[in-house]
Amino acid sequence: MSRLRLNLKLITLTVVLDLTLGNSVDDCTTRSNLHRPTTSAAQRKDVKFNVHGLVPSVFTAFHDDYSINYDVIPAYAKHLAHSNFSGILVGGTTGQHMALSLEDRKNLIDAWVKVAKVEGLRTFVQVGGAAYPDVMELAKYSEESGADAILTLPDLYFRPKTIDELVCYVQDVSNAAPKTPILYYHTPNATNVKLDMPAFVAAASARIPNFKGIKSTSPDLEEEVQLRKILREDQEFFRGGHALIASSLSLGGRSFMTPAITLFPRISQDLYHAGLNNEVETARELQKLLNMAVEAHLTEGPFNPTVRAGLEIMTGLKMGPPARPLRPISADAKRRIHDRLIFLKLTKSIDTISFVDNLFKRQSPLGMLVARSCQQSISRLIGKMVSFNFQGLMPAMFTALNDDYSVNYDIIPSYAKFMADSGMKSILVGGTTGEHVCFSVETRKKLISEWVKVAKPLGLHVQVHVGGTAFPNVIELAKHAEKVGADSIITLPELYFKPASVDDLVFYLEKVAKAAPTLPVLFYHNPKRSKVEMDMPKFIEAATARIPNFKGIKFAVNDLSIAKEALKKHKEGQVMFFAGDTLVAPAVLMGIRCTMCTSFSLFPRLALDIVQAAEAGDVKKAMALQEKLTQAVEAHLAEGDWVPALKAGMELATGLNMGPPAIPNRPVSPEGKQRIYTKLKQLGLVN
Incomplete structure (x- = not known):
């Protein structure tokens, strides 16, 4: 793009922001006050940030049993300090913190901050990729632990659709850590949040005093140039990924965050300084070598498992397997990576590396085979005894909140009774409608327990959604659901380290199923929100x-x-x-006997009438009733997003006050709620 076109874009952006932001101090005042800062805006403007250069993303080391290996952190930090890096990023995609429990993340933050300070390294901590309250807790904890800066992803399930929604989310993180520089982690391929970043950065800079920049893995170099023009002197643009370091340097870039530089510090430093000194040809050749070194890994599998194996090869640091649900590469694959690195003259002879440490050292191969066979036979026998003969409608339950965003457990008995009295035989707890992905594990467990305790005596089948959180939390929730007496469980796929194949997805579901072996386990296929697109017929065959x-x-x-x-x-x-919700009648007429919808909570009798007419073959009546339900749903969606809008309608239709939606969702306006009421009254669905 020419300089003239770029400047016109920036002028247009400034005008638009002036019009849309006005003199607003805080457009998120309708949200929770739980994380309002104790420091003034003026104090937060004084938050200093002056970090640039090479900042490697660090891996999380694991033992073979998948427990965290904290013992390797001091040696790892020393290696990074000796490589003359500007700082480290803890908890990013490389560190796989999105796949860890809250306590593990906090322990890792503590361990890294303490060691990094000894080695003179600045510590960036990525706190996103968890339920909203956990993200806030991690931000607060990072500040208390002495982190030098905080990064955050956007919400991974209830994704921001507008710049204002994203700014509000980052602002909440800022409010939780008001004395610490805050940066946004823009990785659109992983999060599927693809908003206008220059407009976002301009808005965030205007509204968040301690907002200090962005890490971006987007390959859009034009966008990078725009962003660096917008950012102030006390803010920074960090390019993520290794492949565009030379290109970014040629355009004036100076800061990079990527794990590849951890493996190849000398190449990375030489590349960095060649670029800064305008030694274009040298930088280009070093970039080519770095790219080939990384490609030597990626031919054997996904980035994290292969590059962490490479880190062992290059440094001797024992990193262990990747966090689940990712799977380690084979010993043969690791050997091939090593051979390629030898060819590139980046490491020593293969004899210096041990590839099959402790393999079968406690048991013979035959003994392990017999043990594994017995375990699989027992598991399959238990699985065959699990029956699931459900047929009919399953309404998805909302989670009622008080005005302070605490959970309103008191409404659950009357809510469950309303469902049973309306003729429903089952409920789904914790799905998209229930917003459980926005809650802590302890809150989710309590909600599961309360619903099971109340609903089971009413004869309701209780299905529990356990997904949408870090893998160890999913396992914990599955075990809890089985323990307290849920009738079945269902799970989303992994939301950040998304499965790349049917086999990956089956592997994930298999682990969840083993955590609750006596319960029926189902998969929740919602690609619009999960962004996991799979061939469902093939998946069903493989999972079966x-x-x-x-x-x-x-x-x-x-x-x-x-x-x-x-x-x-x-x-x-x-x-x-x-x-x-808008295709219940056609689905039943096609022979689909089980439906699960949010609108069944609001209009259970209407839903039952639709199904009854369709099953009786009364197509005209079924479609007329379906049209009424469709219009009711559309009346809600005209006023806001799915959950906030239908949650508002729940009180209108049933008298049960569900309160506001969980953060980061935002409530429908009073005027919007009134318009929903008017439409429902016209349809004869409310008095």
């Missing part, structure tokens, strides 16, 4: 073959032709829940 207690899927895609194909792959004793 490998997971004894796999009992079906929830299909949240409004395409009945694909739904029909997926339904055909289900075996006897398995079910497919179709989740399309």
Whole structure:
């Protein structure tokens, strides 16, 4: 882009921001006050930030049993300090903190900050990729621990759709750590948040006093130039990824965050200084060498498992396997990586590395094979005994909140009774409608326990959603659901380290199923929100073959032709829940016998009447009733996003006050709620 076009873009951006932001001090005042800062805006403007250069993203080391290996951190930090890096990033994609529990993340922050200070390294901590309250707690904890800066991802499930929503989220993180520089972590391929970053940075800079910049993995170099023009002297743009270091340097870039530089510090430093000194040809050749070194790893698998194996090869630091749900590479793959690095003259002979440490050292291969075979036989026998013969409607439950955003547990008994009295035989707890992905693990466990305790005596089948959080939390929730007496569980896929294949997805579900072996386990297919697109017929076949207690899927895609194909792959004793509020009648007329929708909570009698008419073959009546439900749903969606809008309508339709949506969702305006009421009254659905 020419300089003239770029400047015109920036002028337009400034005008738009002046018009949209005005003199607003805080556009997030309707949100929770739980994280309001104790420091003034003027004090937060005095937060200093002057870090640039090479900042490696650090891996998290694990033992073979997947417990964290804290013992390796001092040697790891020393290696980084001796390589003359400006700082370290803890908890990013490389560190896999999104796959760890809250306590593990806090312990790692503590360990790294303490060691880094001894070595003279500045510590950046990434706190995002968790439920909203956990993100706030991690931000506060990072500040108290002495981190030098904090980064955050956006919310991974209820993704921001506008710049204002994203600014509000980052502002909340800032409020939790008002004395610490805050940066936004923009990785659109992983988060699927693809907003206008120059507009966001301008808005965040205007509204968040301690907002100090952005890390971006976007390959858009034009966007990088725009961002660096907008950023102030006390703010910084960090390019993520290794492949564009030379290109960024040629355009004036000076700061980089990537794990690749940890493995190859000398190449990285030489490349960096060649670029700063305008030695273009040298920088280009070093960039080519760095790219080839990384590619030597990626031919053997995904980035994290392969590059962490490479770190062992290059440094001798024992990093262990990647955090689940990622899987380690084989010993043969590691050997091939080593051979390629030898060819590139980047490491020593293969004889200096041990590839199969302690392999089968406690048991013979035959003994391990027999033990594994017995374990699989027992697991399959238990799985075959798990039955799931559900048929009918399953309404998704909202989570009622008080005005201070605390959970209103007191409403659960009347809510459950309303469902039972309306003719419903089952409920889904903790799905998208229930917003459990926004809550801490302890809150989710308490909600599960309360719902099971109240709903079971009413004869309601209780299905619990356990996904949408870090893998160890998913396992903990699955075990808890089984322990307290839930009837079945369902899970989303991993939201950050997304499965790349059907096999990856089955591997993930298999681990969840083993955590609750006596319960039916279902998969929640909602690609619009999870951004995991898989061939469901193939997945169902593979999951059925490998997971004894796999009992079906929830299909949240409004395409009945694909739904029909997926339904055909289900075996006897398995079910497919179709989740399309505006297509209930057509789905039943096509032979789909199980539906799971949010609107069933608001209009249970209408939903039952639709199904009854469709099953009786009364197409005209079924479609007329469906049209009424569709208009009711559309009346809500005209006023806001799915959960906030229908949550507002719940009180209008049933008298049950659900309160505000969970943060980061934002409530419908009073005027919008009144318009919903007017439309529902016209439809004869409220008095």
